[in-house]
Amino acid sequence: MDVVIVEDQEALGGTAASLVVEGLRADPRLVLGVATGSSPVTTYRALLAAHREGLDFSQVHCVALDEYVGIPASDPASYHSFVRREIAVPLDLRPENVLVPDGNAPDPTEACAAFEDAVRGLGGVGIQLLGIGRNGHVGFNEPGSPFGSRTRIARLSPTTRADNARFFPRPEDVPTHCLTQGLGTILDAARIVLVASGSHKARAIAAAVEGPVTEACPASVLQLHPDATVIVDRDAASELHRISRRHASLGGDWLD
Numbered sequence: 001m002d003v004v005i006v007e008d009q010e011a012l013g014g015t016a017a018s019l020v021v022e023g024l025r026a027d028p029r030l031v032l033g034v035a036t037g038s039s040p041v042t043t044y045r046a047l048l049a050a051h052r053e054g055l056d057f058s059q060v061h062c063v064a065l066d067e068y069v070g071i072p073a074s075d076p077a078s079y080h081s082f083v084r085r086e087i088a089v090p091l092d093l094r095p096e097n098v099l100v101p102d103g104n105a106p107d108p109t110e111a112c113a114a115f116e117d118a119v120r121g122l123g124g125v126g127i128q129l130l131g132i133g134r135n136g137h138v139g140f141n142e143p144g145s146p147f148g149s150r151t152r153i154a155r156l157s158p159t160t161r162a163d164n165a166r167f168f169p170r171p172e173d174v175p176t177h178c179l180t181q182g183l184g185t186i187l188d189a190a191r192i193v194l195v196a197s198g199s200h201k202a203r204a205i206a207a208a209v210e211g212p213v214t215e216a217c218p219a220s221v222l223q224l225h226p227d228a229t230v231i232v233d234r235d236a237a238s239e240l241h242r243i244s245r246r247h248a249s250l251g252g253d254w255l256d
């Protein structure tokens, strides 16, 4: 696992976007796994800047990590809406190249299997962008999620519902369930790039990067991935203590 520490969220977005741009230059048909939420927003903004300078996303496939159960895809808080608004429309992706789990499917189990089939049909995810929850979740794999889990219906923890209440009119409007890629699904990506900023993420980052690999901190499983990069700003890095110089590859600033 490589850890890159940058000054702030803008630098974080630029660094993460540069890895995506590198992947896209190597393969114009890149399958890009995307997270929603606040963490990757500066990354998407940096990708938009690259697109405005001529980078072509027309062959890119975009695969979302998760979706709430029970809110319409048209609701601004749905992840269908987020992906359309923040990624697909600005980057001029083809609508048919965007894949988000169907949180309104009459049979969620079937929808999860169809999602897994579709990702497999694309040849798997090339680069997966991730955020991290305060409790160490990735996707909506809450603490205790099995490392081998696949796309499934899952219950959101009280912490996650409270954290995501900012996207809804009232806290009780936050859905209780979601469809999420499993940790096993996420680990199938060829390359993983996790971004985190802010001191409220510092404990989760320390546990994910330096703690034991344990289902109590789902993101710690990324330590087992052969090509995982964690990009954090100074605040999110503030509880890291064992960063070694071997991580200096991307020109961040190092703790030792």
Ligand code: F6R
Binding pocket: 034, 035, 036, 037, 038, 039, 040, 065, 066, 130, 131, 132, 133, 137, 138, 139, 140
């Ligand atoms: C979103 C997702 C979640 C978020 C995490 C952090 O698709 O899968 O794991 O990445 O909850 O959210 P933010 O970035 O809003 O703090």
